[in-house]
Amino acid sequence: MNTVKHTVLALLWAVTLWRLPAAARVPRQRALWTAFASIAAACTLGDPGVVDSVDRLAGVHNLSTLGKNLLGIVGSAAILDFVVAIARPRSLPRARRALTALATVSMTAMTVLFALTPRPLEVSDFYQANVGSLSGTAYCMVFTGCLGIAMTVATWLFWGYSRHAGAAWLRTGLRLLGAGTALGACYSLLRTVLMLLGFLRPHIIGTTATTVADAVENAAISLIVVGSSLPAVGVLWRSVRDWRALRRIQPLWAELTSAVPDIVLDARSHLTPRVRLHRTVIEIRDAVLVLSSYVPEHIRRQAERTARLSGVQGERRAALAEAIWLRTACAAKLNGADVVRDSERRTTPSAGMALDFDAEVARLLILSEAYHSPAARTHSKEHM
Structure with a gap:
């Protein structure tokens, strides 16, 4: 894991721990905390040392990849739950039912497709290793499709609600959150395109494309971390001023x-x-x-x-x-x-x-x- 990923991971866990007391006290803060905890845990499962330990103890090749992606679905659903709660509170019960159904179907399909994907060896990049594989490609399509839908809807809601936010700190934070989820949607699209191209022409995808996808993912997570923290920083600064x-x-x-x-x-x-x-x-x-x-x-x-x-x-x-x-x-x-x-x-x-x-x-x-x-x-x- 490179320095950028270590920095992003440290930020995620710092924000997760910082938001824990508020999540325990305020019910509407729990969705955002769940999102950060899930994304932090998912990124932790991407660490090579953690990957080796988890897969060796479980005796299942690349089980950590499945765990990381399932946590990613939970995190993206929690982000969407959070933004619906603040932007469309009346639609929250209906949205939660739809989110629960989408996440359940996606996670079940991913688990089945993961089991059907041949994994004779432990590999460092599950996607790259399964380029051209029907079950591996389908697994990726389900994951990126669910993630892309959640991130696209979240982007639309964040940017729409930001126009009505009164405080400058809140408005900027919502726009940064929207930018982060927009990059998350771009990451999903990029991964989808790479896997489809790889399925049609297995030798066309190289490590550069994977590096670009990872960079987009890290940028998306960083913007979400900063955007969610900015309104809290604004409140703190106002308290100091007061x-x-x-x-x-x-x-x-x-x-x-x-x-x-x-x-x-x-x-x-x-x-x-x-x-x-x-x-x-x-x-x-x-x-x-x-x-x-x-x-x-x-x-x-x-x-x-x-x-x-x-x-x-x-x-x-x-x-x-x-x-x-x-x-x-x-x-x-x-x-x-x-x-x-x-x-x-x-x-x-x-x-x-x-x-x-x-x-x-x-x-x-x-x-x-x-x-x-x-x-x-x-x-x-x-x-x-």
């Missing part, structure tokens, strides 16, 4: 909620970074709305004048002005001041908040920085 944003706006949240602690929701220790960030943003918004009732209009105008004189522009100027009057409002609330009369304060409408969550997080990051800036601290000290 956690970093949460840490950066936490000081602002702590300052505001110390003045209005009653707006804080219950414990959040077991929540995901995304949900914690959502709750923190909501609580900051609520705190701002409450504290705005403690700021008369002339304080806001004074804050805006200070922000203008500071030299900052755009969003940072607006954030600095808001930070300054928020500091004043926090101090007033903590000192037991009463809310100002409606005629003396400016309304802080919720419509002013960014409707886009990511945009609102970005705004609060700027506000948190402004709240703890020297300009805001200095103004608070001078006007308290």
